[in-house]
Amino acid sequence: MATQGQVITCKAAVAWEPNKPLVIEEVQVAPPEAGEVRVQILFAALCHTDAYTWSGKDPEGLFPCILGHEAAGIVESVGEGVTDVQPGDHVIPCYQAECKECKICKSGKTNLCGKVRLATGAGVMFSDRKCRFSINGKPLYHFMGTSTFSQYTVVHDVSVAKIDPKAPLEKVCLLGCGVSTGLGAVWNTAKVEPGSIVAVFGLGTVGLAVAEGAKAAGASRVIGIDIDSKKYDIAKNFGVTEFINPKDHEKPIQQIIVDMTDGGVDYSFECIGNVSIMRAALECCHKGWGTSVIVGVAASGQEISTRPFQLVTGRVWKGTAFGGFKSRSQVPWLVDKYMNKEIKVDEYITHNLTLVEINKAFDLLHGGDCLRVVLNMQV
Ligand SMILES: NC(=O)C1=CN([C@@H]2O[C@H](COP(=O)(O)OP(=O)(O)OC[C@H]3O[C@@H](n4cnc5c(N)ncnc54)[C@H](OP(=O)(O)O)[C@@H]3O)[C@@H](O)[C@H]2O)C=CC1
Ligand SMILES: N[C@@H](CCC(=O)N[C@@H](CSC=O)C(=O)NCC(=O)O)C(=O)O
Ligand SMILES: [Zn+2]
Numbered sequence: 435m436a437t438q439g440q441v442i443t444c445k446a447a448v449a450w451e452p453n454k455p456l457v458i459e460e461v462q463v464a465p466p467e468a469g470e471v472r473v474q475i476l477f478a479a480l481c482h483t484d485a486y487t488w489s490g491k492d493p494e495g496l497f498p499c500i501l502g503h504e505a506a507g508i509v510e511s512v513g514e515g516v517t518d519v520q521p522g523d524h525v526i527p528c529y530q531a532e533c534k535e536c537k538i539c540k541s542g543k544t545n546l547c548g549k550v551r552l553a554t555g556a557g558v559m560f561s562d563r564k565c566r567f568s569i570n571g572k573p574l575y576h577f578m579g580t581s582t583f584s585q586y587t588v589v590h591d592v593s594v595a596k597i598d599p600k601a602p603l604e605k606v607c608l609l610g611c612g613v614s615t616g617l618g619a620v621w622n623t624a625k626v627e628p629g630s631i632v633a634v635f636g637l638g639t640v641g642l643a644v645a646e647g648a649k650a651a652g653a654s655r656v657i658g659i660d661i662d663s664k665k666y667d668i669a670k671n672f673g674v675t676e677f678i679n680p681k682d683h684e685k686p687i688q689q690i691i692v693d694m695t696d697g698g699v700d701y702s703f704e705c706i707g708n709v710s711i712m713r714a715a716l717e718c719c720h721k722g723w724g725t726s727v728i729v730g731v732a733a734s735g736q737e738i739s740t741r742p743f744q745l746v747t748g749r750v751w752k753g754t755a756f757g758g759f760k761s762r763s764q765v766p767w768l769v770d771k772y773m774n775k776e777i778k779v780d781e782y783i784t785h786n787l788t789l790v791e792i793n794k795a796f797d798l799l800h801g802g803d804c805l806r807v808v809l810n811m812q813v
């Protein structure tokens with residue numbers, strides 16, 4: 435490859451400061467060091483976590499940076515010692531790494547690999563704690579170890595999943611975060627059984643994927659809760675069987691749900707990032723066994739609370755990151771499930787734009803009719 439070992443200059447959306455419009459800049463992307471992979475990003479979607487960090491509410495947010503973590507592309511070059519992928523491979527960058535060697539990976543208990551997490555949280559690469567992005571020598575921080583709002587990015591080899599080259603990258607980019615997270619929250623974290631009653635708070639992409647996962651797991655009722663009643667029509671296609679808009683009720687939402695489910699749901703999922711709703715999601719669970727899974731990301735300084743009695747009487751409070759999926763091992767499996775028409779992906783894409791339209795894409799994301807916007811990164 436002509437670019438191998440060379441600095442690549444390409445377009446990227448730079449977040450110079452919190453809450454200020456992203457700027458399309460010509461950035462320099464250094465070649466991958468040992469254990470790193472440079473990826474040409476072809477399609478990138480926007481997730482609400484990008485908006486969250488951009489807003490300045492993420493305690494790990496660093497500026498200037500290149501955001502983005504839900505994408506797909508093709509390996510351009512690899513650093514020394516990289517054996518699992520090679521130039522030309524089709525890949526999905528994975529913000530949740532999987533080294534398969536650290537104590538956490540080997541535990542078999544969680545997907546939260548520890549190998550590069552400190553570096554990715556500090557916006558740098560693991561080997562030398564430096565950035566591979568710069569503009570005229572000024573470094574730009576990485577984000578979530580992925581930084582996919584750039585035409586080229588550098589990721590750790592433990593943070594990239596090789597996928598079926600026949601899979602359409604403009605679709606399967608969504609499996610880099612939102613859809614996988616919702617499905618995994620149900621299948622891996624909660625382990626919903628057939629016949630269960632499920633409540634899903636927040637019917638965005640993550641909540642709808644929870645509904646889809648619950649339906650596939652054989653849930654008997656999937657109760658969707660959202661402040662926008664228009665969401666019910668869409669949500670029915672993803673498995674939601676009943677809908678509640680909290681604004682239509684005077685009683686607390688947890689009370690409404692307990693009353694309509696003979697004591698509470700078996701499983702609930704908070705897919706918003708609102709700590710009051712996290713409490714409601716726990717408290718709408720059936721005593722003795724109801725399990726509530728926190729999926730939403732709440733702003734810096736926010737804390738959850740409930741009466742300890744809620745836990746004393748058998749409710750379980752859990753959280754999930756990337757739906758508990760082991761990224762490098764299981765993202766290719768999710769892609770295969772999509773190719774076999776066993777999971778939806780296309781249905782979550784409501785808008786298609788290009789990299790230069792990224793600010794418009796974020797505006798759409800905050801509007802009620804948008805699930806995922808996919809950016810064509812190369813035009
Ligand atoms: N744990 C993990 O690994 C991951 C976590 N996340 C997090 O999950 C959350 C959901 O992401 P995503 O689906 O992309 O986000 P969305 O904003 O698309 O979905 C949230 C939905 O909840 C609705 N909503 C807002 N407030 C309330 C309320 N008080 N009661 C009921 N519904 C409400 C929103 O309506 P409206 O649009 O009208 O505001 C929207 O429909 C985010 O916090 C994101 O950061 C995402 C991916 C992975
Ligand atoms: N820096 C944030 C962390 C936010 C967070 O919890 N991120 C999720 C993924 S959200 C994807 O859209 C996650 O996987 N967390 C696990 C992790 O190791 O980061 C904050 O501090 O709030
Ligand atoms: Zn995300």
Ligand SMILES: [Zn+2]
Nearest residue numbers: 533536539547
């Ligand atoms: Zn690991």
